Amino acid sequence: MTTAPSPTARTLADPDTPFAVVDVHRTRRNIARLRALADRLGVALRPHVKTAKSLDAALLHDGAPGPVTVSTLAEAEAFADAGYDDITYAVGVEPRKLPRVIALLRRGVTLRILLDSTEQAMFVAAAAREAGVALPALIEIDCDGHRGGLKPDAPGLPGIGRLLHDAGCLDGVLTHAGESYFRHTAEERREAARNERDAAVAAAERLRAAGLPVATVSVGSTPTAHAADDLTGVTELRAGNYVFFDLVMAGLGVCDLTDLALSVVVTVIGHRPEYGWILTDGGWMAMSRDRGTAVQSQDQGYGLVTHLDGTPVPDLVMTDASQEHGTLTARDGAALPELPIGTRLRVLPNHACATAAQHQGYHVIDGGHGTTAPAPAIESYWPRVTGW
Amino acid sequence: MTTAPSPTARTLADPDTPFAVVDVHRTRRNIARLRALADRLGVALRPHVKTAKSLDAALLHDGAPGPVTVSTLAEAEAFADAGYDDITYAVGVEPRKLPRVIALLRRGVTLRILLDSTEQAMFVAAAAREAGVALPALIEIDCDGHRGGLKPDAPGLPGIGRLLHDAGCLDGVLTHAGESYFRHTAEERREAARNERDAAVAAAERLRAAGLPVATVSVGSTPTAHAADDLTGVTELRAGNYVFFDLVMAGLGVCDLTDLALSVVVTVIGHRPEYGWILTDGGWMAMSRDRGTAVQSQDQGYGLVTHLDGTPVPDLVMTDASQEHGTLTARDGAALPELPIGTRLRVLPNHACATAAQHQGYHVIDGGHGTTAPAPAIESYWPRVTGW
Numbered sequence: 001m002t003t004a005p006s007p008t009a010r011t012l013a014d015p016d017t018p019f020a021v022v023d024v025h026r027t028r029r030n031i032a033r034l035r036a037l038a039d040r041l042g043v044a045l046r047p048h049v050k051t052a053k054s055l056d057a058a059l060l061h062d063g064a065p066g067p068v069t070v071s072t073l074a075e076a077e078a079f080a081d082a083g084y085d086d087i088t089y090a091v092g093v094e095p096r097k098l099p100r101v102i103a104l105l106r107r108g109v110t111l112r113i114l115l116d117s118t119e120q121a122m123f124v125a126a127a128a129r130e131a132g133v134a135l136p137a138l139i140e141i142d143c144d145g146h147r148g149g150l151k152p153d154a155p156g157l158p159g160i161g162r163l164l165h166d167a168g169c170l171d172g173v174l175t176h177a178g179e180s181y182f183r184h185t186a187e188e189r190r191e192a193a194r195n196e197r198d199a200a201v202a203a204a205e206r207l208r209a210a211g212l213p214v215a216t217v218s219v220g221s222t223p224t225a226h227a228a229d230d231l232t233g234v235t236e237l238r239a240g241n242y243v244f245f246d247l248v249m250a251g252l253g254v255c256d257l258t259d260l261a262l263s264v265v266v267t268v269i270g271h272r273p274e275y276g277w278i279l280t281d282g283g284w285m286a287m288s289r290d291r292g293t294a295v296q297s298q299d300q301g302y303g304l305v306t307h308l309d310g311t312p313v314p315d316l317v318m319t320d321a322s323q324e325h326g327t328l329t330a331r332d333g334a335a336l337p338e339l340p341i342g343t344r345l346r347v348l349p350n351h352a353c354a355t356a357a358q359h360q361g362y363h364v365i366d367g368g369h370g371t372t373a374p375a376p377a378i379e380s381y382w383p384r385v386t387g388w
Numbered sequence: 389m390t391t392a393p394s395p396t397a398r399t400l401a402d403p404d405t406p407f408a409v410v411d412v413h414r415t416r417r418n419i420a421r422l423r424a425l426a427d428r429l430g431v432a433l434r435p436h437v438k439t440a441k442s443l444d445a446a447l448l449h450d451g452a453p454g455p456v457t458v459s460t461l462a463e464a465e466a467f468a469d470a471g472y473d474d475i476t477y478a479v480g481v482e483p484r485k486l487p488r489v490i491a492l493l494r495r496g497v498t499l500r501i502l503l504d505s506t507e508q509a510m511f512v513a514a515a516a517r518e519a520g521v522a523l524p525a526l527i528e529i530d531c532d533g534h535r536g537g538l539k540p541d542a543p544g545l546p547g548i549g550r551l552l553h554d555a556g557c558l559d560g561v562l563t564h565a566g567e568s569y570f571r572h573t574a575e576e577r578r579e580a581a582r583n584e585r586d587a588a589v590a591a592a593e594r595l596r597a598a599g600l601p602v603a604t605v606s607v608g609s610t611p612t613a614h615a616a617d618d619l620t621g622v623t624e625l626r627a628g629n630y631v632f633f634d635l636v637m638a639g640l641g642v643c644d645l646t647d648l649a650l651s652v653v654v655t656v657i658g659h660r661p662e663y664g665w666i667l668t669d670g671g672w673m674a675m676s677r678d679r680g681t682a683v684q685s686q687d688q689g690y691g692l693v694t695h696l697d698g699t700p701v702p703d704l705v706m707t708d709a710s711q712e713h714g715t716l717t718a719r720d721g722a723a724l725p726e727l728p729i730g731t732r733l734r735v736l737p738n739h740a741c742a743t744a745a746q747h748q749g750y751h752v753i754d755g756g757h758g759t760t761a762p763a764p765a766i767e768s769y770w771p772r773v774t775g776w
Binding site: 016017018019050071072073091092093094095096097100116117119120123142145147148178267268269270271272275279281284285286288289290291322323324325327340341342353354357358360386387388 | 404405406407438459460461479480481482483484485488504505507508511530533535536566655656657658659660663667669672673674676677678679710711712713715728729730741742745746748774775776
C-alpha cells in the first residue's frame with residue numbers, strides 16, 4: 001500500500017514499479033507555452049486541474065492560487081482548502097450536489113456551476129433563493145455536438161438566462177470543443193477554435209441582446225487552445241491535458257514527443273522470444289485501458305517505450321495489457337532489443353488524464369537538470385486528489 | 389475527497405455520485421457456487437483477490453483467512469497484516485521485489501512467487517542462499533499462448549526446477565488459461581479447462597520424472613474454473629473475477645446478468661433529445677475505459693443501465709464516456725425513457741476488475757434483504773487496497 005515515496009527513493013531506479021513519473025521541467029515548459037498563447041490572445045488562462053489533480057502541478061502556473069477549472073467537487077474542495085477561491089466546476093450540476101456547492105460559496109469561494117436546461121436553471125434559482133446565496137452559473141453551449149450544451153441559437157437560451165439572472169445567478173457562458181481531439185491538421189483545429197469562439201460569443205450576444213449581463217465567456221480544449229488565432233469576445237481559456245500532454249496530442253501534432261511530461265516506470269519480468277514479446281509489470285492497472293491513438297493514423301498501442309532516462313527505445317511499443325502485465329513488441333519487424341529481467345523502462349501513455357488517474361501520485365524528476373546516472377533523480381512527490 | 393461513506397448515507401439515494409456498489413448477496417452466492425465446484429472437483433480454492441482488493445470480500449469465502457492469490461505486493465502486505473499466511477503472488481518476479489518478498493516470508497507468511505526463466509531461478513536461488521530463507525517458487529506454465537510461462541515440454545523446464553530445488557525453493561507449477569476469456573461456448577471452455585489441467589499436470593510430471601518434488605499444481609481462470617469437469621492431478625483452483633462477475637462473463641455465458649454484484653451509481657445531469665442522449669455524471673473515471681464486450685457478439689458499450697433497485701432499464705446502454713460524463717442511448721431505436729435530471733441509475737460494467745479499480749471502496753447493499761424503498765439500504769463500506 002505504498003502510495004508515498006520511500007525515504008530512500010533517490011532516483012527512478014529506486015521505487016518499486018510500476019509508478020507514475022512527472023518531468024517538472026516539461027510541465028513548466030508546457031504551461032509557459034500556453035500562458036504565452038493566452039497572453040498574446042488577451043484572455044485569462046483557467047487551467048483544468050482534472051488531468052494532474054495535483055496542487056503542486058497547479059501551483060506551477062503562478063506560484064500562488066489562481067483561477068482553475070475542476071471536474072469534481074472533491075477537486076473543488078481540495079483546491080479551496082489550499083486557498084483557491086475562483087473555481088469553475090465544469091460538469092452539469094444536479095440537485096444533490098448543491099449543498100456542497102453552497103458550502104463552498106459560503107466559505108468565500110466563487111464556485112461557478114454549469115447547466116444547459118430550464119430544469120436546472122429552476123432548481124438552481126430555487127436553491128439560491130432558499131439559501132440566500134447567489135450561485136454563479138454558466139450556461140453550457142454546444143459548439144460541435146460533442147456532449148452537453150445548448151446550441152447558440154437554441155430557442156430556450158434567453159429564458160434560461162432570464163431565470164438565472166432573476167435569481168442573481170447568471171455569470172456567463174461556457175463551451176468546450178471536445179471534437180477537436182479528432183481534428184488531425186492544424187488548419188482544422190484553427191477552424192475548430194474559431195467555431196468554439198463564435199459559438200460562445202454568439203450565445204453571449206444573444207443573452208446581452210435580451211438585456212442579460214454576461215460576465216464570463218469561457219472557451220477551451222487543449223487542441224483548440226493551441227490553435228486559436230483570435231479570441232475576440234472571449235474572457236478566458238480553459239485547457240487541462242497540456243500540462244502533461246500525451247501520445248494522442250503528439251499524434252495530432254499539438255505537441256512533440258519531447259513535450260510529454262507523464263510516463264510510467266515499469267520493469268521487465270519476462271521474455272517470450274517465440275512470440276516476439278517482452279513482458280513487464282506495468283499492465284492496464286498502471287496505464288489505464290485508454291487506447292486513444294487507436295483511431296489515429298499511427299496506433300501507439302498502450303504506449304511508447306523509453307529507457308529510464310527518457311531516450312526512446314526505437315520501435316518498441318506496449319501492444320497488450322492485462323491487469324499487472326504489459327506486453328512490449330517491436331514495430332514492423334524491427335529486432336527486439338536485449339532487455340534483461342529487472343531492466344527498468346518508461347512508457348509514454350495514450351491519454352495522460354486516464355493514466356494519471358490510475359495512480360495515487362507522481363514521483364517528480366527535473367529533466368532540466370540533465371540525466372543523473374544511473375537514473376534521473378527524484379526531486380519530490382506530488383499526491384493526487386482522489387474520489388468525487 | 390470523500391472516500392468513506394457519509395454517516396448519513398443510509399441508502400443508495402444518499403452518497404454523492406458516482407460511486408461503486410457491491411451486492412453482498414450476489415457476491416456470497418457467486419462464491420458459494422465456485423466453492424461447490426471446487427469441492428466437487430476435489431481441489432482447494434485459492435481466490436485471486438485482485439478483483440475486489442477487499443479484505444471484507446475475501447472473508448466471505450471462509451469467514452477467516454485462507455489461501456489467496458494476489459497481483460501486487462501491496463495486496464500481499466495488506467492481507468498479511470490481516471492474518472493471511474498462505475499467499476501466491478501470481479506475477480513474474482524481478483530482483484528488486486525480492487526484499488519485500490523476503491520480509492513477508494520472515495513474518496511467517498508462505499508467500500509463493502512466480503517465474504518462468506533460468507535467469508529468475510538463478511537470482512531467486514541466490515537470494516534464498518544469501519538471506520538464509522527458502523523462497524517458495526512456482527514455475528509458470530504457458531497453456532495457451534496468452535502471456536508468460538514455459539510450454540510444458542520446454543527443454544529448460546527441468547533445469548529451472550533443479551536450480552530451484554537445490555536452493556530449497558521449488559514448490560510447484562502454475563498456469564492460467566487467459567485465452568478462455570475469448571471462448572464463447574461452454575464446450576470450448578470445457579476444452580480450455582482440460583487443456584489448462586493437462587498443461588499443468590504434464591509439467592508437474594516432467595519435473596517429478598526428473599526427481600524433483602512438486603507440491604503445488606495450480607490452475608485457473610474464471611471461465612475455465614466454471615467449466616472444468618476433471619481436475620485430476622491438480623491441487624488448487626484460482627479465479628478472481630467470479631466474486632463480482634461482469635458483462636464480459638455474462639456475454640460468454642459463464643454467469644447471468646442477475647449474478648453481477650458490482651455496479652456504479654450515477655446521476656442524470658442532462659438530455660440531448662436531438663441526438664438521443666441522456667448524460668450522466670459517470671464517465672470513464674467511474675467506469676474505466678474497459679470495453680471488453682466490444683469483441684463479443686453483443687457489444688454492451690460502457691455498460692448496461694438499471695434502476696437504483698437493480699431492475700434493468702430496457703434497452704438503455706452507456707455508449708460513450710468522457711472523464712466525468714457518461715452518454716446513455718437507447719438500443720436499436722427503442723424509445724428513450726423519461727429520466728429527469730437528478731435521477732439515479734446503476735451501470736453494470738464490462739470488466740469488474742477494471743471498474744472496481746477506479747474506486748477507493750464499495751458501498752455495500754444486500755440484495756437478499758429485498759429492496760427497501762426508496763432505494764436499497766447501505767449496509768457497510770468496504771475499502772480497497774491501493775497501489776503496488
